[in-house]
Amino acid sequence: xxxxxxxxxRSGFCVARDLVPHEDxxxxxxxxxxxxxxxxxxxxxxxxxxxxxxxxAGGFLDGISFLLERxxxxxxxxxxxxxxxxxxxxxxxxxxxxxxxTRFAKAILGPRIVSTPQFAVRxxxxxxxxxxxxxxxxxxxxxxxxxxxxxxxxxxxxxxxIDADAGxxxxxxxxxxxxxxxxxxxxxxxDAPYFMGVExxxxxxxxxxxxxxxxxxxxxxxDKTVHRTRMNRSPHVRWSVDIRxxxxxxxxxxxxxxxxxx
Ligand SMILES: O=C(O)CCC(=O)C(=O)O
Numbered sequence: 001x002x003x004x005x006x007x008x009x010r011s012g013f014c015v016a017r018d019l020v021p022h023e024d025x026x027x028x029x030x031x032x033x034x035x036x037x038x039x040x041x042x043x044x045x046x047x048x049x050x051x052x053x054x055x056x057a058g059g060f061l062d063g064i065s066f067l068l069e070r071x072x073x074x075x076x077x078x079x080x081x082x083x084x085x086x087x088x089x090x091x092x093x094x095x096x097x098x099x100x101x102t103r104f105a106k107a108i109l110g111p112r113i114v115s116t117p118q119f120a121v122r123x124x125x126x127x128x129x130x131x132x133x134x135x136x137x138x139x140x141x142x143x144x145x146x147x148x149x150x151x152x153x154x155x156x157x158x159x160x161x162i163d164a165d166a167g168x169x170x171x172x173x174x175x176x177x178x179x180x181x182x183x184x185x186x187x188x189x190x191d192a193p194y195f196m197g198v199e200x201x202x203x204x205x206x207x208x209x210x211x212x213x214x215x216x217x218x219x220x221x222x223d224k225t226v227h228r229t230r231m232n233r234s235p236h237v238r239w240s241v242d243i244r245x246x247x248x249x250x251x252x253x254x255x256x257x258x259x260x261x262x
Contacts, residue, residue, distance in 0.1 A: 005107035008153065012176035012225035015211050016104055016218045020157055024098050025215060028241065029060070029159055031091035032121070035079045036063050038087065048072055061236040064123040080123045088121060093259060096243045101155055101218070102261045105245035108153050108220075112248040116152060117256025118142065124167040124229060124238040132229040134188045134197030135172070138244070139180060139223035141196075142253025147180045150253070152223040152246045159239035162213040167232025169219060171211065175204040175226035188228070198226055 007014035040058035043049040049057055049072060057063045057072070064080065067073075077085040084092060095101070096115040105113050118138070124131045139150045162168035181204070186197040204226060211219050221227060232238050245261070252258055 001104065002107055005104060008108060008176075008220055008222050008225075011173050013171050013173075013209075013211075013219060013221040013227075015213065016155075016220055017214070018216045019100055019104060019218045020095075020098065020216050021100065022216055024095055025157070025159055028088075028091045028095055029239075031088045032079060032159075032239065033058075033060050035085045035087040036060065039074050039079055039085070043067075043072060043074060060239070064237050065125040065128075068125055068128065080121050082117075082120050084121060092119065092121060092241060092243070095157075095241065096259050097261060101243070102245070104218075104220070105153055105155070105261075109151065109245060109247050113245045113261050114248050114252075114258035115261060116244045116246050116252050116258055117254045118152075118252075119241070119243045121241050122239070124232050124240070126167075126232045126235055126237070128232065129189050129192035132167075132188050132192065132231055134186045134195050135203060135226050135228045136183065136195075136197045137175075137181060137224050137226055138221075139253075140183045142223070144251055144253040150223050150246075151250070152244050154221045154223070154225075154242055154244050156219040156221065156240060156242045158213050158215065158217070159241070160236070161215060162211070162238070163234075164210060164212065164230075165233040167234065167238040168210060168213065168230055169227050170230055171209050171219070171221065172204055172226040173206040173209055175206050176222045176224040178204045178224070178226075180224065181226070197228070
């Protein structure tokens, strides 16, 4: 494990194969399925969805796409993002404390770590440019006095297999060695909305890698590693969760509490 844990400091990332036990991912998936079912029942009860569409909207592989296409926006805590419904928030917290993941994070960061409040459950839907984040560095989105000295590790963990079409991530190898890059409003495609991303002229020259991942694998990146979302050209939603760790005592750059890691 130690040799692999040294790879991010060289390449900016590594793929940790079979890092996350399948039972932990199954638990998160079951929590998402429960939250989707509860959310769609609430939408039907509120009259925002016809009863016969409730089970489609509650489906794991297609439900979120279905709601997006119909512009149905659930109120309150979400099934995706950072402000999560209780059913999912508890499962994500358990994953943030998952021993195999935290051991790997400690191998990179040292023995005293916390999980930062910058985490998200994501449902990237087929054919949606508006869910593709352009090239960016996570550190740019943190409120830190010293972004240069930040040292945060992101574990990007898919809940479905990631092949070239599934809407995984592209990573620029060794891009973390270029420091904090200027970001501006950029567009990935002429039909896509503008997002903050690395200014095209400042993109590092490294090789672009699109890691293929199995369920249980984690893509491990540093805060300055330049990455982006690939278009989802598959027929189904790409579910993933990203969780981050930092050495205890360092500024988090986000409001919200850190999760203590024993
Ligand atoms: O999951 C995605 O599409 C983007 C994730 C990402 O950019 C991140 O975890 O920093």
